[in-house]
Amino acid sequence: MPTTPDTPATSGLVDGLLAAVAEQLGRPLPARLQDAFRSVPRHRFLPDRIWLRDGSGGYTPVDRATEPDGWLVAAYSDEPLVTRFTDGLPSSSASMPSMVARMLLLAGLTEAPAPHDARAGVRVLELGAGTGFNAGLLCALVGDEQVTTVDLDPTLATGAQENLKTAGCAPTVVAADGALGWPPNTPYDVALATFSVDRIPSAWLTQLRPGGRIVTPWTSAWCSYGTLALTTTEDGEAQGRFHSFASFMQMARPDAEPDPPLAEPEGAAGAATYSSTGLSPWAVAGGDLDAEFHIGLTVPGASFAWDTSGEHAATRLRLDDPTSGSWAAVDYDGRTAADFAVTQAGSRRLWDEIAKAYRRWEELGRPSVGRYGLTVTSGGTAVWVDSPAITVAAR
Missing domain, CATH: 3.30.160 (Double Stranded RNA Binding Domain)
Structure with a gap:
C-alpha cells in the first residue's frame, strides 16, 4: 500500500498542489483522488535533477543537491517536469498533476464502487510507466494487485519499480512494447496511456472487457493535442469522444525508424x-x-x-x-x-x-475539440463531429 508524506512541509506542499489542481479543473478533486495524491508522495518518483519549462521554449534545471527547497517546491507544482533528455530533446517526463487527474476522472477510477458492484475488482493496464507516479496513484485507487504498468524502456521500467517500492506500492511492472499491451494479466477494465497515439492499437481493444475504458492522449503530424476516452463493446469495437486537454510525448516503438530527409x-x-x-x-x-x-x-x-x-x-x-x-x-x-x-x-x-x-x-461551424468523436471497428476507424452520422475522416 502507498505510504503517506512524513513531514509537515511536504503535507503543506501537497495541500498547495491539490488547490492548484482544483483551480485548473474548476472544482475540487473527489475525496478518493485527493487521498491518493496525499498517500503517494510525488517527490519520491523524481530524480535529483529535473527540468522546468523556462517560458521561452527551453528548460531550466533544478538540482536537489544545490537547490533542495526549490527542487521540492517544483516536485509539488502543477507543472510537467522533464526527467530525462536524449539527443538534446526531452525523452521522459513527469506529467502535469492536473492532467493526470483529468485522465483518472475520464477513466472512471475516482469513485469507490459498492461492494457488490462488478467494478470492485477493476483491473488497470497503464501504458508508459515513466517515473511510476501515475501507477502509484492507480495502486491507491484500485489496489496494487490490480495494476499492471508497461514501459518500452527497461531503464525507465526498473526506475519506476524502484520508485514504487520506495513509496510502498507493488504493482506489476513490465519492460515491454506498450502498443502490444500485456496479455498475461488480461482482461483489463481500463487501459490508460501516458503517451500520445495517432491510432488505437488493436491489442488494447482485445485485452479489455466489454464496457472497458481506454483513455489516451492524441497526436497527429499536424497537431499534438487532445485526449480520447473510448468505451469498448461486446463485439470488440470502441467508440468515444475527444476532450480538450493534454499534449504528451508520442508513443515510442522498438522498430521505429527516423523520417527520411525532407525534400528541399x-x-x-x-x-x-x-x-x-x-x-x-x-x-x-x-x-x-x-x-x-x-x-x-x-x-x-x-x-x-x-x-x-x-x-x-x-x-x-x-x-x-x-x-x-x-x-x-x-x-x-x-x-x-x-x-x-x-x-x-x-x-x-x-x-x-x-x-x-x-x-x-x-x-461545420468551427467545432471545438470536444465535439469530435472516434469509432473503431474491424473495418477501420471513423472520425466524426457531434455524432457518428457526421463523418469527417475514415481510414
Whole structure:
C-alpha cells in the first residue's frame, strides 16, 4: 500500500498542489483522488535533477543537491517536469498533476464502487510507466494487485519499480512494447496511456472487457493535442469522444525508424506548381488548436514548420509529408496579408488538402475539440463531429 508524506512541509506542499489542481479543473478533486495524491508522495518518483519549462521554449534545471527547497517546491507544482533528455530533446517526463487527474476522472477510477458492484475488482493496464507516479496513484485507487504498468524502456521500467517500492506500492511492472499491451494479466477494465497515439492499437481493444475504458492522449503530424476516452463493446469495437486537454510525448516503438530527409523545394523545382491563396497560413498553423486539431485528423501525414529566416520570404509556412516526399510552401511577402504565394510539389498537393480541410471545418461551424468523436471497428476507424452520422475522416 502507498505510504503517506512524513513531514509537515511536504503535507503543506501537497495541500498547495491539490488547490492548484482544483483551480485548473474548476472544482475540487473527489475525496478518493485527493487521498491518493496525499498517500503517494510525488517527490519520491523524481530524480535529483529535473527540468522546468523556462517560458521561452527551453528548460531550466533544478538540482536537489544545490537547490533542495526549490527542487521540492517544483516536485509539488502543477507543472510537467522533464526527467530525462536524449539527443538534446526531452525523452521522459513527469506529467502535469492536473492532467493526470483529468485522465483518472475520464477513466472512471475516482469513485469507490459498492461492494457488490462488478467494478470492485477493476483491473488497470497503464501504458508508459515513466517515473511510476501515475501507477502509484492507480495502486491507491484500485489496489496494487490490480495494476499492471508497461514501459518500452527497461531503464525507465526498473526506475519506476524502484520508485514504487520506495513509496510502498507493488504493482506489476513490465519492460515491454506498450502498443502490444500485456496479455498475461488480461482482461483489463481500463487501459490508460501516458503517451500520445495517432491510432488505437488493436491489442488494447482485445485485452479489455466489454464496457472497458481506454483513455489516451492524441497526436497527429499536424497537431499534438487532445485526449480520447473510448468505451469498448461486446463485439470488440470502441467508440468515444475527444476532450480538450493534454499534449504528451508520442508513443515510442522498438522498430521505429527516423523520417527520411525532407525534400528541399529547390531540388524539386521542376515538379513544382505555383499559385496563390487568400487563406492565411496563420489560420491553419497559427495556434488555433480547434482548427489545427481538425486538420490533423483529416489530412494524415502532413506536418508544418515556420521559417522566419527571411531566406525565401519574410515568413514561410513549410508543409511536408515525409512518406510521399510531397511538400508545399506558403510565402508572406511582408506587405500584404490578402494574397500569399503557394508552391507545391510531389504526389500530394498538400496546401490544397489543408485549404479544403479548413473550409470543411468552417462549414461545420468551427467545432471545438470536444465535439469530435472516434469509432473503431474491424473495418477501420471513423472520425466524426457531434455524432457518428457526421463523418469527417475514415481510414
